[in-house]
Amino acid sequence: MSEPLLTMSGIVKTFPGVRALDGVDLEVREGEVHCLLGQNGAGKSTLIKVLAGAHQPDAGTITWRGAPAVLSSPVAALRLGVATMYQELDLVPGISVAENIFLGHERARFGFSRRGAMRQRAVGLMRRLGHPEIRPDREVGLLSAAGQQLVSMARALVHDARLIVMDEPTAALASDEVDNLFRIVGELTAAGVAVVYISHRLEEIRRIGSRVTVLKDGRTVASGLPADTPTNELVDLMSGRKVEAVFPVRQASTADERREVLVVRGLTRHGEFRDVSFTVHAGEIFGIAGLVGSGRSEVLETVFGARKPDAGSVTVDGRALRPGSVADAVRAGIGLAPEERKSQGLLLELPVAHNVTLASLPAYSRAGFTDRARELRDSRATLERLDLRPADPRRLVGTFSGGNQQKAVVARWLVRGCRVLLLDEPTRGVDVGARAELYRLIHELAAEGVAVVLVSSEVPEVLGLADRVLVLREGEVAAQRPAAELTEAAVLDIVMEGSAVSEIADVTEEAV
Amino acid sequence: MVAPQRELTAQQGVGKAPPSPGERKWSGGLSFDVRLAGLLGVLLVLCAVGYATRPDSFLTEANISTMLRLAAAIGVVSVGMTFVIISGGIDLSVGSIVALSSVWMTTVATQSYGPAVMVLCALLVGLGCGLVNGLLISYGKIVPFIATLAMYASARGLAERLSGRRTQVVTETGFTTFFRGAFLGVPVLIWMLALVFAIGWVVLNRTTFGRRTFAVGGNAEAARLAGINVKRHTALVYGIAGLCCGIAALMVVARTTSGASTNGLFYELDAIAAVVIGGTLLSGGRGTLIGTLIGVLIFTVLNSIFTQNNLDTDIQNIAKGVIIIAAVLLQGITARRRRVLKT
Numbered sequence: 021m022s023e024p025l026l027t028m029s030g031i032v033k034t035f036p037g038v039r040a041l042d043g044v045d046l047e048v049r050e051g052e053v054h055c056l057l058g059q060n061g062a063g064k065s066t067l068i069k070v071l072a073g074a075h076q077p078d079a080g081t082i083t084w085r086g087a088p089a090v091l092s093s094p095v096a097a098l099r100l101g102v103a104t105m106y107q108e109l110d111l112v113p114g115i116s117v118a119e120n121i122f123l124g125h126e127r128a129r130f131g132f133s134r135r136g137a138m139r140q141r142a143v144g145l146m147r148r149l150g151h152p153e154i155r156p157d158r159e160v161g162l163l164s165a166a167g168q169q170l171v172s173m174a175r176a177l178v179h180d181a182r183l184i185v186m187d188e189p190t191a192a193l194a195s196d197e198v199d200n201l202f203r204i205v206g207e208l209t210a211a212g213v214a215v216v217y218i219s220h221r222l223e224e225i226r227r228i229g230s231r232v233t234v235l236k237d238g239r240t241v242a243s244g245l246p247a248d249t250p251t252n253e254l255v256d257l258m259s260g261r262k263v264e265a266v267f268p269v270r271q272a273s274t275a276d277e278r279r280e281v282l283v284v285r286g287l288t289r290h291g292e293f294r295d296v297s298f299t300v301h302a303g304e305i306f307g308i309a310g311l312v313g314s315g316r317s318e319v320l321e322t323v324f325g326a327r328k329p330d331a332g333s334v335t336v337d338g339r340a341l342r343p344g345s346v347a348d349a350v351r352a353g354i355g356l357a358p359e360e361r362k363s364q365g366l367l368l369e370l371p372v373a374h375n376v377t378l379a380s381l382p383a384y385s386r387a388g389f390t391d392r393a394r395e396l397r398d399s400r401a402t403l404e405r406l407d408l409r410p411a412d413p414r415r416l417v418g419t420f421s422g423g424n425q426q427k428a429v430v431a432r433w434l435v436r437g438c439r440v441l442l443l444d445e446p447t448r449g450v451d452v453g454a455r456a457e458l459y460r461l462i463h464e465l466a467a468e469g470v471a472v473v474l475v476s477s478e479v480p481e482v483l484g485l486a487d488r489v490l491v492l493r494e495g496e497v498a499a500q501r502p503a504a505e506l507t508e509a510a511v512l513d514i515v516m517e518g519s520a521v522s523e524i525a526d527v528t529e530e531a532v
Numbered sequence: 533m534v535a536p537q538r539e540l541t542a543q544q545g546v547g548k549a550p551p552s553p554g555e556r557k558w559s560g561g562l563s564f565d566v567r568l569a570g571l572l573g574v575l576l577v578l579c580a581v582g583y584a585t586r587p588d589s590f591l592t593e594a595n596i597s598t599m600l601r602l603a604a605a606i607g608v609v610s611v612g613m614t615f616v617i618i619s620g621g622i623d624l625s626v627g628s629i630v631a632l633s634s635v636w637m638t639t640v641a642t643q644s645y646g647p648a649v650m651v652l653c654a655l656l657v658g659l660g661c662g663l664v665n666g667l668l669i670s671y672g673k674i675v676p677f678i679a680t681l682a683m684y685a686s687a688r689g690l691a692e693r694l695s696g697r698r699t700q701v702v703t704e705t706g707f708t709t710f711f712r713g714a715f716l717g718v719p720v721l722i723w724m725l726a727l728v729f730a731i732g733w734v735v736l737n738r739t740t741f742g743r744r745t746f747a748v749g750g751n752a753e754a755a756r757l758a759g760i761n762v763k764r765h766t767a768l769v770y771g772i773a774g775l776c777c778g779i780a781a782l783m784v785v786a787r788t789t790s791g792a793s794t795n796g797l798f799y800e801l802d803a804i805a806a807v808v809i810g811g812t813l814l815s816g817g818r819g820t821l822i823g824t825l826i827g828v829l830i831f832t833v834l835n836s837i838f839t840q841n842n843l844d845t846d847i848q849n850i851a852k853g854v855i856i857i858a859a860v861l862l863q864g865i866t867a868r869r870r871r872v873l874k875t
Contacts, residue, residue, distance in 0.1 A: 350758070358754075363751070364757055365754050369817050369818045378758040378760070379760075381760075388739045389740075
């Protein structure tokens with residue numbers, strides 16, 4: 021057997037508070053399609069960023085064609101022969117196809133760009149990719165998602181890369197486009213180019229994959245498996261995260277006998293999700309599971325009025341909410357702890373107290389003047405109740421750890437006395453100890469009668485906390501069952517079953 | 533303060549406990565941090581230079597009064613600008629709005645109604661222009677730079693048209709007597725400056741409105757997701773800036789006893805400069821009116837040093853530029869230090 025093209029061993033990458041990669045091994049041979057499998061947060065995105073030179077590993081070695089290599093920057097990686105097609109297309113929309121392909125390494129002579137030569141090369145590349153109708157002068161922003169994908173691929177090809185990383189390349193493609201993509205992948209591998217392929221669709225892996233490496237919790241749990249490894253074996257490898265221990269015990273909910281609080285009917289946003297219906301009772305924890313891009317966060321934000329639905333209704337305590345109005349949702353008693361805590365939830369430059377009262381300012385003012393004494397008192401009481409340490413409401417919220425910041429967002433809605441709490445990835449970037457506290461807090465809130473809707477990428481978290489679970493797959497409800505009837509493997513199965521290629525355009529990038 | 537120890541399972545190992553953050557606290561707008569102290573130091577040094585070069589005249593009551601009266605109009609404009617910049621915007625049209633207000637309130641027709649109507653006219657014209665800016669920005673979704681650039685051009689154009697590019701002398705003596713007068717020995721203009729600053733400070737630091745201004749500028753999406761009407765608030769903030777321009781127009785007209793379309797030239801640049809060296813983040817969400825006040829005074833004292841010593845204004849402009857750059861560089865350094873603290 022020939023020497024492997026690329027060997028990565030013992031790769032470790034730590035971000036503040038998170039060990040994203042904790043000893044990853046990967047070996048890629050020439051001319052193979054090597055598939056990377058793993059749940060959200062398993063470390064796939066971080067790994068390919070290391071491979072692309074965008075992240076520097078803290079430990080581990082990389083060997084390229086038998087010699088040690090350092091991927092110190094994206095340019096260094098390209099020079100070595102590693103090209104990456106990111107899931108979120110990294111193209112400049114306002115300039116032409118040819119200019120995008122040659123972006124950063126324009127052909128020039130005496131300082132004048134050789135537009136003719138670049139155009140010719142671009143024409144040749146698009147013909148090779150089976151789409152000669154995409155002219156080099158077209159503005160990239162005017163192309164379809166599939167067209168942009170092809171430009172992105174042309175960009176990888178123009179470097180004569182020996183290894184091309186493709187992160188969910190089919191996510192935005194229609195089925196005939198997928199066939200075309202696979203034909204190109206076939207041509208590439210026949211010419212000896214290696215492809216590292218990331219996809220959640222197992223049938224694609226069966227179709228074009230040579231070997232499979234499975235990641236879990238930042239580690240390689242299986243490497244170099246044949247692509248025809250049975251599904252249940254792969255799912256088993258991907259699941260079974262050891263976090264169950266931290267879920268607090270909770271007596272069986274009597275939710276069904278209680279009052280319906282939140283009723284969602286036929287909620288639809290074209291291109292994001294279709295016909296989503298569910299009911300949440302007082303004191304119930306309702307989980308929504310699904311892959312990144314399945315429409316989870318979009319559903320939550322639409323319920324909250326931050327996005328306007330194309331169809332469907334949201335009712336709280338029997339009162340229909342005005343579609344697309346956050347103010348109305350807040351008035352009705354809904355609170356949202358958004359997915360991106362820092363960019364959507366917090367005012368990092370302001371003290372905790374200001375963050376906590378942000379949604380209830382009218383209640384904390386007299387004739388427009390803020391009642392600062394009461395604000396401080398109530399904030400402090402809430403922080404103590406949530407065990408947010410240190411419980412000093414005057415500290416700037418940006419100085420707190422992730423878990424405590426999340427508590428500050430929750431505190432905002434507690435102060436307001438909310439009836440429905442929507443939690444989007446509440447434990448992202450939160451360390452284990454703080455997670456356990458957040459879990460306990462969620463239970464307490466439910467026990468007090470708050471209807472909780474929980475979205476999480478981590479299946480065990482949803483199963484461990486929720487009474488009932490809704491599984492979203494490519495914007496559609498794939499299952500809705502009591503959590504007790506589901507296992508992690510069963511949920512993964514439902515999620516991955518949906519290999520039917522559809523045209524969900526809005527696919528967000530998987531979080532690190 | 534020591535971060536509490538957490539139990540970490542070996543399996544996840546999730547790095548270190550959060551670093552113990554500094555004692556960064558909120559003091560309700562009264563924060564007098566190192567940077568403000570530094571600014572005050574610069575102001576004192578400039579005063580010392582002024583005194584050293586002209587010991588006979590610089591720190592006299594007459595000169596201080598002159599300096600403050602000259603600072604009054606730009607100071608009031610800077611209060612409005614501070615609101616706009618904290619809310620995450622920019623207003624390039626303030627100088628033109630001052631010109632338009634000053635012209636409109638001094639037309640023969642307006643003056644014929646007496647001083648009260650003149651004052652009302654200036655305030656309404658300013659407020660109106662500001663609200664037009666705000667509505668275009670928030671509901672018309674035009675970026676602040678462009679919307680206020682358009683107002684910058686057209687408000688001054690309208691002022692020129694109204695006045696026929698002639699200086700309109702104030703003949704209404706009631707107006708001049710009052711605004712050029714003094715109260716308790718202090719000129720009315722200086723009282724107005726102090727009053728506007730005081731009201732601005734209270735609104736910014738003690739009211740719901742001020743709280744929302746910080747929220748909108750610090751993180752508009754978070755503010756929106758907390759149920760705040762970000763659009764309406766943005767429109768109102770520009771309205772405040774316009775109202776301040778109307779007040780500044782009163783001051784300019786009182787000082788020069790005339791309204792002209794050339795009033796308020798370059799006020800936008802002076803106001804932005806004062807706000808920025810006062811420590812307000814140009815990207816919004818953080819800032820103080822006290823810093824802005826010191827910023828205005830620094831430029832005023834600088835100006836006085838040059839005129840008292842009969843120096844050319846070209847050197848003065850160079851000095852101004854250097855001060856702006858030095859202040860912003862300093863901000864960059866402190867911002868970087870804060871970021872290190874955070875991670």
